[in-house]
Amino acid sequence: MSVVNYNQIIEDIASENNFQFNSCSPLTGGDINQVFLLKNGTQDLVLKLNHSEQFPGMFDAEKFGLEKLKSSSTIDVPAVFATGQLCDQSYLLLEYRKPAQAAPDFWEVFGEQLAALHKTSSEAFGLEKDNYIGSLPQYNDKRSTASKFYIEMRLQPQIELAQKKGFRLDVKESFYKNCDLLIPNEAPSLIHGDLWNGNYIINEKGMPCLIDPAVAYAPREMDLGMMKLFGGFHERLFKRYDEVFPLQKGWEDRIALWQLYYLLVHLNIFGAAYRSQVNTIINRYS
Known part of the structure; x- marks a missing residue:
């Protein structure tokens, strides 16, 4: 080389x-x-x-x-x-955005702005083009419902890749049926798509600035799931978000379901350390 x-x-x-x-x-x-x-x-x-x-x-x-x-x-x-x-x-x-100190109302503003972003909608779930999630391809073919998009464009490609890599996953038909029942039938939201705590910075005004997106019109709870997976986001953000754009009943019980996608991505990139978490979530919703 x-x-x-x-x-x-x-x-x-x-x-x-x-x-x-x-x-x-x-x-x-x-x-x-x-x-x-x-x-x-x-x-x-x-x-x-x-x-x-x-x-x-x-x-x-x-x-x-x-x-x-x-x-x-x-x-x-x-x-x-x-x-x-x-x-x-x-x-x-x-x-280049020079990092700065957060304003006193940083988390509340972040919640308001994320809610406003998620109110940006489209006729279908998906995107005009495919993109990446980390180093892996992310497919964005259009789907008419949140559950079909999440199952067919997010979970199944990663599950198939993991199985090709030799990881044994406990996927049963009941898992996909339960996903279809559990996922709210909301309108598509424009989401960041990879919103962990390393993908925002604090700009010169002390306000949030998003970087390294993996965007799609997708279920909005996906962003919240990723935000809660590794932490780094204050509860004030989630409280304000819910005030501006109220979440569907039971959203906290669905967080692990959205986190499954990101854990599958980590399994496929970083290896077997994530397999136990992946199977635990699959079994929980099966």
């Missing part, structure tokens, strides 16, 4: 996009991307890089997701400046 000359690639991308920078420093980018902060004293940009053949279309999908969130006019997201490919590297250039 050839060694990537990131310095040269960064200079070439900046030149291609008519951006001059004075300094370049690495940022945390997770397991998938190399991320850099390009500063010129006037406009600072984040540059994300990954291998174009390994993750085809990932940054185009991220650009689409960020622009979809921005078009809702409900919550802050960074502006996208460019996507492209140079040699074997795909790239995404976007606005």
